[in-house]
Amino acid sequence: MKDQTADRIRKLISSSDVFLFMKGVPAAPQCGFSAAVVKILGGLAVPFESADVLSDPEVREGIKEFSNWPTIPQLYVKGEFVGGCDIVREMHQAGELTALLNDKGIAVAAT
Template sequence: MAALAEVGSAGHFRELLQQKGKSLVVVHFWAPWAPQCIQMNDVMAELAKEHSQVTFVKLEAEAVPEVSEKYEISSVPTFLFFKNSQKIDRLDGAHAPELTKKVQRHASSSTISAGRNDNAKEDLNVRLKKLTNAAPCMVFIKGSPQEPRCGFSRQMVEILNKHNIMFSSFDIFSDEEVRQGLKTYSNWPTYPQLYVAGELIGGLDIVKELEASGELDTICPKAHKLEDKYDALYLYFSSVL
């Protein structure tokens, strides 16, 4: 089995990202007490045999907390992908097929020129504009409304539901490009983020302030109650009969 590089400090981690000659670095944030992490280390070792040009690293998440906090590692296993010291992708969970697919894709991709990079940024902004306008009220959270993956996202969903606000959501863990790009696009560095008619309202603190002042009910569209639909149908049939 091919050996994996092991990082034991934040300084060692920085040095590893800055090394020359290997453009792609895959880092496994793991814990020795988690069986799924042990299994994924074996998967990483197999991938290292196939991709000699890629650096595969394991980093014990709890042993180097400053690195784990910087990259918002909230569970193990989590995999981060770096090129030229920049994080380009992320995978949460023990998904060997998805990890293999991501490694193959990033390892085979050529270096993007400056001109193409500008086009990529422009394309991302177009996509982010479409996402923020995908519904009258859009919330970008960690996880889903049914299963939020952080306390702040859970509170945001609870407030919106409490006020019977009609909203759609996007799981930022499902797309690393959106997760990082939206921070720059909206100039708002944290999640959750609430948008109405494509305009950023703010994060959880702002929404709580709007709730306390009563403005939230005037800003966000309300869901139609079932009885309202019945009333509308009654009025319609009354008019045509």
């Protein structure tokens, strides 16, 4: 991965407490996995920023190498990689996602 792509990814991740690399945009996800993570974050009323990897091939490939995780979406909280759709879904169902967000000082709606 090019250094400049890694730098762009770092800047994106640090631009928001909660950052999602996804296919599409939150209002119009382009895959079911991205839609599922957007729905979970929306249900928790967690503000987040996102990047559409479909519109940026460098970031699409670079993020997989950056996180050493092969799939999109990828969720980051306070700069730390949390996981993809399955991990986020499992954490949410177990209450672990809410706990993580609370631990990081990010307000979540009561579920």
